[in-house]
Amino acid sequence: MSSPVLEKPANSETTYVILYNVSWEQLEQLNVALLGTSARLTYLDGILEIMSPLSDDHEDNKKTLAMLLEAYMRAKKIRFYGRGSATIGQKEDKTRREPDESYNLGTKKPIPDLILEITVTSGGINKLEIYQRLRVPEVWFWQDGLLSIYCLQGDSYIKVTQSSLLPDLNLNLLAQYARMADQYDAVNEYSQIISKTE
Template sequence: MAGMVKCVRPRKSSPVLALDRSMSIAQSPVKPDAALLHDIDWGTYTRLLRAFEGRRRFRLTYDRGTLEIMSPLWEHEKAAYVLGALIDVLVQELRLQYEPGRTVTLRRRRKSRGLEPDNCYWIASAGQLAGKTHLDLGVDPPPDLAIEIDVKHSSLDRMSIYAALGVPEVWRVTSAGLTFNILESGVYEVRPYSVSFPRLAGADLLALLNQPGPTGTAALIAQFRDWVRQVLLQR
């Protein structure tokens, strides 16, 4: 992620990792590469999910009758990949059981909400997903950790959707930076440490990812793995 990050000073005590960096329906102000549709019932939403299946260049977000269809940017996809790769390193080196969900659609008809995260993982609850071939959040637990890359600023409040779906932790990237968001009493609070990886602080990622000099993605991941072995595992 070298060349994509810069140091910023957080307003509060929370560590922040900062990134460098339409079609309009019913007169809704949206970006040229996004469409916002109103008065969409649940059945139409699920039919559209099936229609878009296999065409993952589109992301669908549904919130109680409003549907946003968005095409991610390159910087969005790269940030999602790099953070996902770092999480893969963490679960491997910490020898944690986990089930990756990638961009699987998370939805609850009862909540009338649904979205695709940029990456998601079952870690503490991984055992409940082992061997499953179908995800049903009416029965199965939500992912323990989701990654949300919000460099395009969705027209919908995706964090409130994650909260309604009960996702305990979201690592969120905006133009201002990266925060660890922990679900507490139905709302997200920014915290300095991850719940999924209690020894990992946001400041750790800030220091590693903001090192000077050109670093390619492969070198960054290898460097992070070395840091996990030499520092994090010794805590």
């Protein structure tokens, strides 16, 4: 068994490290060793990304976007099941990831239908490659106040301007409220607006 190789050491500007040549067994050992540290592990084909605890900005953005999305689905009576950041992936796919937020629509399923990813630091492992292997239908990235939507079509993701799962959702309006400074006011005002459009 080869030893993992540290490719990118952490510094004051880097919130993750990358290890190469990591076996699935080594991944499982590191997962146990890092329990309780709030580190997040992402794995693809022997490459392991260890992300340091997430920033307040990351968590605030994630929660605001999730609350807005959930307000929309409740107002439109769309049945959904929040999965949070439950780990997905398996040894056979050579993948492992804890999404920032995830949902099943309609019924509970082993793989999320919709994943939200909040991007604060660029670089690292290609999350879309992981989700493509797992056949996640839709992935949303929030970065610098903008939403990018990727829908699985065939065997690859296509960047789109409208959600396939939620075709009536006004993404520009959702993003506008997600950028508001006050989370409580953002969710309340957005909920009032979407309830009027029923």
